Amino acid sequence: MAQDLALAQSQAFALARTLMVPVTLFRSGDEFGVVVSDEIDADDDLDIIHEFDPHDRRPAH
Template sequence: MSHNLSLAQDHAFDLALTLMVPVVLFQVDGAFGVMVSSEYDGEQDAIVHEYDPWSPAP
């Protein structure tokens, strides 16, 4: 499972940088998804991380 999470995180970060908009990485029923943050209307508990290309990395 950690390989899937790592892959999803990499793709989410790349998408945020490509689109230059914040994206949210979420998990539902064991599957990961990525969506533009402003369009996400799912459960807040499903959010794994939000990637904002305008904020410096921690």
């Protein structure tokens, strides 16, 4: 878990590119975390911020 959003985003992007699977950046309380998207259940109480998909080829802007 990280308390800096920019650091969490960087780690999520790197993890998605390394594992070549979608990962989700989420907030829990005042910290941010990253988990493989397939591991998230609908019952989880997470504030999802963004999903990083390494196969998505859209431009960043």
